[in-house]
Amino acid sequence: MPSQEIVATVGLGYVGLPVALAFGRKHPRAIGFDIDAQRVAELRDGIDRTQEVSEAELRSAPLRFTSNPDDLAEATAYIVAVPTPIDADRRPDLSAMLAASRLVASYLRPGDLVVYESTVYPGVTEEICAPVLAEGSGLSRDQFHLGYSPERINPGDQEHRLETITKVVSGESPKVLERVARLYESIVEAGVHRAPTIRVAEAAKVIENTQRDLNIALMNELALIFDRLGVRTSDVLAAARTKWNFLPFTPGLVGGHCIGVDPYYLTAKAEAVGYHPQVILAGRRINDGMGRFIAQKLVKMLIAAERPVKGARVGVLGLTFKENVPDLRNSRVPDILDELAEFGVRPLVHDPLASAAEAADEYGVELAALDALTELDALVLAVPHDAYDSLAPALPDRLRDGGVVVDVKSMLDPASIPSHLHYWSL
Numbered sequence: 001m002p003s004q005e006i007v008a009t010v011g012l013g014y015v016g017l018p019v020a021l022a023f024g025r026k027h028p029r030a031i032g033f034d035i036d037a038q039r040v041a042e043l044r045d046g047i048d049r050t051q052e053v054s055e056a057e058l059r060s061a062p063l064r065f066t067s068n069p070d071d072l073a074e075a076t077a078y079i080v081a082v083p084t085p086i087d088a089d090r091r092p093d094l095s096a097m098l099a100a101s102r103l104v105a106s107y108l109r110p111g112d113l114v115v116y117e118s119t120v121y122p123g124v125t126e127e128i129c130a131p132v133l134a135e136g137s138g139l140s141r142d143q144f145h146l147g148y149s150p151e152r153i154n155p156g157d158q159e160h161r162l163e164t165i166t167k168v169v170s171g172e173s174p175k176v177l178e179r180v181a182r183l184y185e186s187i188v189e190a191g192v193h194r195a196p197t198i199r200v201a202e203a204a205k206v207i208e209n210t211q212r213d214l215n216i217a218l219m220n221e222l223a224l225i226f227d228r229l230g231v232r233t234s235d236v237l238a239a240a241r242t243k244w245n246f247l248p249f250t251p252g253l254v255g256g257h258c259i260g261v262d263p264y265y266l267t268a269k270a271e272a273v274g275y276h277p278q279v280i281l282a283g284r285r286i287n288d289g290m291g292r293f294i295a296q297k298l299v300k301m302l303i304a305a306e307r308p309v310k311g312a313r314v315g316v317l318g319l320t321f322k323e324n325v326p327d328l329r330n331s332r333v334p335d336i337l338d339e340l341a342e343f344g345v346r347p348l349v350h351d352p353l354a355s356a357a358e359a360a361d362e363y364g365v366e367l368a369a370l371d372a373l374t375e376l377d378a379l380v381l382a383v384p385h386d387a388y389d390s391l392a393p394a395l396p397d398r399l400r401d402g403g404v405v406v407d408v409k410s411m412l413d414p415a416s417i418p419s420h421l422h423y424w425s426l
Contacts, residue, residue, distance in 0.1 A: 005113075005183060008033055008075035010100050012043065012065070014050050014257075014327065015117055015151040016081035018162045021053065022187040023079070024063030031075060037067040051326055051353070052155065069103060077113040077183060078104045081151060083257060084118045085330070090264050092121065094128065101129045105136025108144055115147040115180055119262050121206055121269035122199040126172065147171040147180035148198045150205030155256075156325040167192045170201035209262040210280060215249040216259070217283030220290050223251040223426050227297070234410035234425060251426045252409050253294075253332035253382070254287040255321035260330050290426075291335025294408060297424065298336075298378055299343050301404045305422050307377050310344030315373035315398065317391070318383020319351040319359055323409075326353040333382045334363045347380070348373050352387040378404035384411040392416040 008031040009020035020032035034040050042048070043065045046055035064071065072078070082096040097118050104114055114133060116125050125148045134141055149169045154160050167188045171177030181192050195201040223233040233251055240246045254260045263284055267277045302309050321331040333349075340347055348368040351359070359365045373379070376399045381388065388411070395405065396418050405417060407425040417423040 005077045006075050007077045007079060008072050009079045009081060010104060011082040012039060014052060014155050015153045017053060018153060019079055019081055020063055021061050022162055024061050026186045030063050031071055032063050032065045033072055034067055040065050040067040072107045079115050079117060081117040084120055086261050086264050092265050092268050098132055101132040102136050105133045108133060108137035108139060110139060110143040113145045113147060113179060115149055117149055117151040119205050120202055121265040122202045125198050125202060145176045147176055148201045149180060149184060150201060155327055163189045166190045168195055168201050168204055170195040170198045172198060206262050206266045209259045210266055213254060213259050213263050213287060214283040215247060216254050217286040219249045219251040220286050253290055255330045255332040257329045291332045292339045295336045295339030298404060298406050301422055301424060302378060305402050305404055312345050312377040313375060314345050314347040314378045315376045316347045316349045316380045316382050317388055318385055319349055319354045320383055323384045324386055328354055328358050328362055336382060352385055374398050375400060376403055380406045381411055382408050384409045
């Protein structure tokens with residue numbers, strides 16, 4: 001390990017930006033690289049469109065932001081933090097990771113270290129990325145070093161941050177492992193966990209979110225059952241949580257670039273080695289169907305309230321994949337919108353954090369002003385942003401008498417809902 005690593009972080013999104021900033025504070029000449037020149041220009045101006053990092057922190061960061069690949073040439077350690085989504089067939093899409101590997105390879109020198117943070121299935125780092133690095137650099141496999149340290153960034157969470165979460169690290173050999181460990185120990189206050197192999201670290205990452213996905217799927221299935229029984233799920237969970245070892249998961253829409261995606265990386269690899277996962281895919285089917293279920297429930301409630309369905313004036317609050325973040329990737333709220341469209345309903349959608357341009361480009365949704373959500377037949381509180389905390393008192397002003405309120409995450413107190421409105425929560 002060089003006496004002082006020059007660290008280049010490749011990819012400055014939700015994962016890469018905090019990593020780059022952390023290395024910038026501890027390692028002189030640290031580099032933050034992204035192929036999006038506009039993103040880099042914004043960061044230089046103190047603007048983080050993800051809203052995870054403040055203007056003051058960006059402006060004071062001892063970090064060189066760049067979109068010029070040649071600036072990577074002086075690095076001794078590369079941290080690759082690019083997206084690993086799924087394609088339309090729900091298969092792993094490694095295109096960004098491979099492109100980043102080819103980019104890094106063109107600047108790789110003997111003794112350099114490449115560490116991947118992107119979520120993958122076991123084997124990707126060594127079996128897919130390493131050959132790309134070798135071919136692109138012209139180096140033999142023993143001339144550069146390989147590591148893997150899975151990201152654990154939770155967007156919108158200011159408590160569990162990079163520095164406060166134990167970092168899993170791994171390397172292709174004991175010597176490389178120690179180099180990777182020392183590198184991350186320099187920025188992670190909580191310390192590191194040394195995984196015995198890269199494949200173990202890859203597997204650990206992919207099951208973290210698979211476990212969460214399955215726990216939420218159980219809650220969603222319970223919600224489907226309790227709805228038929230006429231029992232409010234949140235009341236059941238409040239009672240069950242009084243037991244000391246009951247896990248506090250709740251039902252809801254499961255989107256984003258982690259929980260709704262990572263299980264498919266594991267199942268794809270499992271199927272490649274001849275095993276067809278049953279429990280994991282069953283959980284995915286339940287979670288992927290919740291948007292459709294919520295929309296159909298809303299339609300039934302409109303019919304029960306003797307309101308016309310086709311052409312109904314419906315407001316939807318929230319479009320991002322989770323509360324208090326602007327990230328629209330893999331949001332499941334559009335599932336609600338698509339199902340309502342099948343019934344002739346074109347909702348008015350509001351989100352205080354989402355980019356109007358991204359909403360239109362990604363989902364064909366034109367965001368509406370909150371003031372436009374009036375004279376509604378129904379209102380869906382899809383994403384409980386803090387900006388909606390004071391919503392309940394204003395409901396009578398937004399909904400017609402006999403209107404329907406669908407509270408996906410049980411944000412509202414049912415007792416606060418006026419008696420002339422029909423309320424339901426997941």
